[in-house]
Amino acid sequence: MRKLFPDYILIFLKGLAMGAADVVPGVSGGTIAFISGIYQELINSINRINLDVIKHLRQNGLKATWGAINGNFLLALGIGIATSLFTFSIIITNLLKIQPILVWSFFFGLVLASILFIWKEITHWSPKSIISLLIGTILSFYITIAEPTHSPDSYIFLFLSGFIAIIAMILPGISGAFILLLIGSYATIFGSFNDIKNGLISGNFDVISTAILKLGTVALGALLGLKLFSKVLTWMFAHHKNTTLALLIGFMIGSLNKIWPWKEVLETRLNSHGETVPFIERSILPQNFDGEPKIILAIIMVIIGFLLIFGLEKIAYKLGKK
Numbered sequence: 001m002r003k004l005f006p007d008y009i010l011i012f013l014k015g016l017a018m019g020a021a022d023v024v025p026g027v028s029g030g031t032i033a034f035i036s037g038i039y040q041e042l043i044n045s046i047n048r049i050n051l052d053v054i055k056h057l058r059q060n061g062l063k064a065t066w067g068a069i070n071g072n073f074l075l076a077l078g079i080g081i082a083t084s085l086f087t088f089s090i091i092i093t094n095l096l097k098i099q100p101i102l103v104w105s106f107f108f109g110l111v112l113a114s115i116l117f118i119w120k121e122i123t124h125w126s127p128k129s130i131i132s133l134l135i136g137t138i139l140s141f142y143i144t145i146a147e148p149t150h151s152p153d154s155y156i157f158l159f160l161s162g163f164i165a166i167i168a169m170i171l172p173g174i175s176g177a178f179i180l181l182l183i184g185s186y187a188t189i190f191g192s193f194n195d196i197k198n199g200l201i202s203g204n205f206d207v208i209s210t211a212i213l214k215l216g217t218v219a220l221g222a223l224l225g226l227k228l229f230s231k232v233l234t235w236m237f238a239h240h241k242n243t244t245l246a247l248l249i250g251f252m253i254g255s256l257n258k259i260w261p262w263k264e265v266l267e268t269r270l271n272s273h274g275e276t277v278p279f280i281e282r283s284i285l286p287q288n289f290d291g292e293p294k295i296i297l298a299i300i301m302v303i304i305g306f307l308l309i310f311g312l313e314k315i316a317y318k319l320g321k322k
Contacts, residue, residue: 008076014038015080020088022081022169022176023190024096024107029081030170031114031252035309040237042077043170045070046230089193104261105298109305111259115252117309122242122249129246136250143179144258147280155217161185162221167229171251189218261298262289 014036018029033039048069057065066072095103122129161180169176180186192211199208236244260283269279286293 008072011038011073011076012080015077016084016088017080018077019081019084020092023085023089023092024177028169028171028252028255029176031111033170034248035114035117038073038077041070041073043230043233043237045074046226047234049227086193086196089190090197101261101294101298102301104259105301106305107259108256108261109302109307110309111252111256112302113306113309115249118245118249118252122245124242125246126242128240128243132243132247133250133253136247137254138250140251140254141257142254144255145282155214158185158188158214158217159221161189162218162223163225164221165218166222166225170226170229170233171248185218188214257283262286262293264288264290 014032017036018032021032022029030039033042053065053069056068060068092103161183164183165176165179167176168179177186177190180189192214195207195211196215199205199211233244262284263278263281264284265278265281267278267280268276286295286298
């Protein structure tokens with residue numbers, strides 16, 4: 001039986017890591033969930049929330065129903081993710097402005113290690129698994145080179161953005177934030193977190209209410225997408241686990257192009273704050289980078305990211321033995 005400390009504190013910290021990953025285009029919160037050992041439990045817990053919960057609540061009461069849906073786990077993880085979205089959305093975006101090569105190098109190491117970690121979970125490679133690996137790689141790579149669209153602010157579009165992005169966010173290797181960037185709603189959604197902060201500082205409640213309404217619309221779409229897609233994932237893991245894992249590995253391999261540290265900016269755009277930021281980029285070799293490539297420091301950050309994943313794996317393994 002789990003206890004508040006350290007079990008749910010650790011789940012909260014994993015939620016923090018998932019939220020931080022979901023803020024960054026190119027990094028998947030699903031990857032963090034997988035390598036930290038809570039992916040299957042997360043999908044299964046989400047799948048327990050259905051219309052039968054109301055019947056269970058009437059018959060057995062709140063405490064029994066809360067336990068049946070694994071409520072403590074979902075609450076601890078959800079608080080961690082929400083906390084991270086409000087804090088790391090500012091921190092990580094600022095770090096990406098200051099030291100983009102080092103930050104992307106760190107993420108590159110995380111994903112490389114995650115690929116090896118999930119690869120070890122496959123018990124048998126069949127033709128279906130190999131085909132799934134290739135499909136996942138090609139599809140994910142295509143997403144990284146697709147041209148983003150500009151941001152519409154309609155609530156219907158924001159609802160659809162939440163629906164689509166959450167599916168990507170729970171898939172290891174597919175970045176929900178990058179999907180939002182591709183369809184053009186990244187600036188609107190993550191800019192709303194900053195709008196809430198600025199509204200609280202200035203006391204402008206109109207700005208706060210508008211931002212909350214936008215985020216609430218996205219959240220409704222996300223909840224629907226999460227619920228519907230969790231059933232698909234549960235079925236896939238139950239009946240075609242190796243094929244599913246191979247597909248996820250392919251997604252991760254393809255996503256490496258997006259998080260490659262050295263980029264050439266082909267086109268820029270104005271973000272929600274009127275700042276000029278990269279819009280379309282392509283991966284290049286370090287020696288062709290326009291600026292200081294910081295190769296040694298980048299390699300160090302890759303190694304740190306790589307070792308961090310294996311550190312988390314060992315911690316999860318030790319906790320699992322207790």
